[in-house]
Amino acid sequence: MTETTASASPAAVRGRDRLPGRALFGLFVAGFIGILTECLPAGLLPEISRTLNTSVAATGQIVTIYAAATAVAAIPLSRLTAKWSRKSVLQVALGIVTVTNALTALSTAYTLTMIIRFVAGLGTALVWTQLAGYAARLSPANVQGRAIAIALAGTPISLAIGVPVGTWLRTFDGWETAFWVSAALALVNMLWFVVFLPDLPGQADHERFTLRQVVAMPGLRTILFALTTYMVAHNILYTYVTDFLRSAGMAAQAGWVLFAFGVASVLSVVVVGAHIDRHLRKLIVASTLLFAVSVLVLAVLVGVPVLVYVAAAAWGLAVGSSPSLFIGGAINAGGEAADVAQSIVISFFSASIALGGLVGGLLIDGLGTGSLTWSSLVLLIAAAIAVLGGRKHAFPKGA
Incomplete structure (x- = not known):
């Protein structure tokens, strides 16, 4: 990755030649908690719906409203808190996540739960807009990409491990236990930051950029x-993967297919973390092409179970660290406005989660489950053209 002005960190100035491990671990856990808080209800919907006295479909909207809040709030909240010290922003954000997870466990009213989840999404929006930039500013220039990959690794690992474990926790004393544990984890993360996270200043007025300037x-x-x-x-594809596997006659193997995806996602963290500083462009090109090939295999050879497993693992390997790659590219492109560029990427990232679920549902209703893979493939071809064509500024050669 290329060096930005924001990377002239205390760590770099002091000539530090290694990663700030304890600080990065805290940032990793913060990202882990963000995804856990967002996706935890997905494995608990039947139990939550009984408590809230609503249908499973209606209860599922507590996931949607969380993602929507994150998408809508990332940019304005990032601008609003631009002058704050970075540590203060993270502490406030984690405080919001702690309180809202506890309140979710206590709530028995649907409307109140929806409001709580919206506020939780605001807190997570602040968390995600800080992770990559914070990691980069704390680290020496030659390993900033690796630092970003570590800080953002909480996303795939939470999906692969955190959500299943959270779902398992319901067996102790109901679904509320999972949210109490998540709240406790966020609180511990706050205390960890008090001790181990160096503070960094916010932006002065003369350092601030408008959205129009950054997007241009x-x-x-x-x-x-x-x-x-x-x-x-x-x-x-991911939102409706169980329905896709059911249509392929592999409903009973859905858990194992997702396990293969999750293990490969975690492996991608190691692969990308080791090479992102020197080969960002090659990694993003490889990720896009590998993902496209995986989807093509699922579309054409879905009747061969062993190839479905291989394709799912390749899909996980491609996607697992994709946030690190795209955010790393945005930080490079943003230069001195890296923080604003990062908040824009987070908004687009979160909006894509909600849009993918919406489009997938419309495709199933209108064209059937088989349309999921072909539609995804068309989008990935467009992504590959953009990535391959962005060799000058977006994903430059040598980055």
């Missing part, structure tokens, strides 16, 4: 287009 920066629009098509393709 060379390469950023290409990154946003590639990110959106890539992530919508992923969420079209």
